[in-house]
Amino acid sequence: MSTEGDKISRKEFLRYCAALGIGLPFMSLIPGGCKKEIISSPEFEVNFNGSVLIVGAGAAGLTAGYLLKRYNIDFKIIEASSVFGGRMKRAGDFSDFPIDLGAEWIHENPSILAELLSDANISANIDVMPYSPETVYSYKNGKLKKHNWVSNFYSEYKFKNTTWYGFFENFMVPHIADNIVYNSPVNEINYTADKVTVKTTQQQTFEADKVLIALPMKILQSNSVKFFPELPAEKLETINGIEVPDGIKVFIEFSEKFYPDMLFTDGIFDVLVNGDSGDDKLYYNAAFRKNSSRNILGLFSVGNVATPYTSLETEAEIIAKILNELDEIFEGKATQTYIKHIVQNWSKEPYIQGSYAISSLESLSKTAEKLLKPISNKLYFAGSALGGEDRVSTVPGASKSAYTAIELILAG
């Protein structure tokens, strides 16, 4: 369980709550994090001084570039869209605090932030906060019920004044900004010769000794990138066996806070029982402890429960559906107090096409192990789906997979 003290992720909270027992008071005292551990720079064995192409400028791709820069390895990051970040995305102007349209929670002891940078010489601090909701409701069969006691079992760290996007923007991207090529969707990777050739839909051709593929799993599954030769059958089977469902985030500003800090649209015990199903739908107070004067309600939804929203054609339809739902729960207050909204439909993002990996044919650890194995010492893989059992589908998981991939690349 990836805990620090009693701080747990949302998914683990659902399992944890179901196992209340006499040992729990003492579990929270077990030091699970590395609060006092001094972070040191990684020392990889370097038997490689060629060039590397990194496909994708999400968390994994950016971390890979950050590490290669440190080892003075020639590299380029090829990004399909016009911005870096992948599923880290920020809405800077929507409210009086920046909003994460993608990855939001830190999911671990916040010392992981220093670990991802692994630079003891950095002279910078960052503020984080425990998101420990004070009011927790559930809505099922027309009944709104309070479960505020649940707040004693759930807490996760979030950034206080910034976002995941902002973290990478401030601490990693400045070192590698000149190495990122934008608006260059990759459609071919040829590793038949000594050098690996990467081609894009913009008719560009890049060549390097090794390629690190840091693409979203949905993109790999879509076959929009042709490999020559084809990827080995085992690799393809592993890639295609990963389930990446629909996902959406919506933020709505209201003139009044009529909603709780967390609202489950299912019975609280149904949430506990079905917590591992991969279906996630949660309304939450996005302005919680953000020193904000605004009332911002967030909707986070992944899985089958997200599809009714992601499949709608327009933003107007999505927001109408959500307001209708909230009006039913809160007796019309949503429409009465609505100010504005922002929608991030990840299923419709052309270079993402979904949310994040929720399951695979084998265990997530086994999946990561298989995917991290390089092909012909030329193709390497990294990404949030390779985060392993404890870190799958998290930014730290994506970053840490890049550490593993770079270590393999540098080992030659």
Add this chain to the structure above:
Amino acid sequence: MYLHKAVTKHTFTIIKKIFFIFFLSLVSFSLHAQTGLKELPLVIGLYAPYISQPGGKIATYINLKQWSKKNPEEENAFEKANSLYVSPQVGAFVRPGNHNSLLLNADVGFKHLKRSRFFTAYSIGIGYLNTFQIISETIDLGSGETIGTDRERKGYFLPTINFELGKEAKKRIGWYSKLSYGRNVSTKQENSAFFALEFGLSIHLKKAEE
């Protein structure tokens, strides 16, 4: 005039809340002034609100009234004994990475003691809970250490109902276990359910009488 203003402006100040709880305790102490504090058991226990937040509690029990049914077959032995008691308590517990809390509480209850010295007790408690909630932490990105923490104080009244099960001391040391259920009540935020598990020892500084 100051007192009048304070009452009209605020329901309770923090000092008045503390005095309320200790007033209840002091009343119960004064009723037994003639017996001396050494007669009172010292109760020390592990205290776990929500079963997951570790802490401790110190308390004592003060009998307000006691009556027993003697065993007619044995001299100086009782069949069972009942008592009404007051128990002032101080407790503290922590939710690591989230908050520290201090509890001042007083239970008023009924205890049923059997000849075997096993007892059950039912009580109502009224307490005041001070929680010091972490609202932000500053992380040094070079070392990963937490170098600063901001906290916010929250106060709750905590009425509870309690059930105890234990064994009275034969000479000096007995044990108890206790289940509590109540509500965190505050004028500033929504109420929430409270429950706690406790178990510990009662220590008689003066040998307990059989």
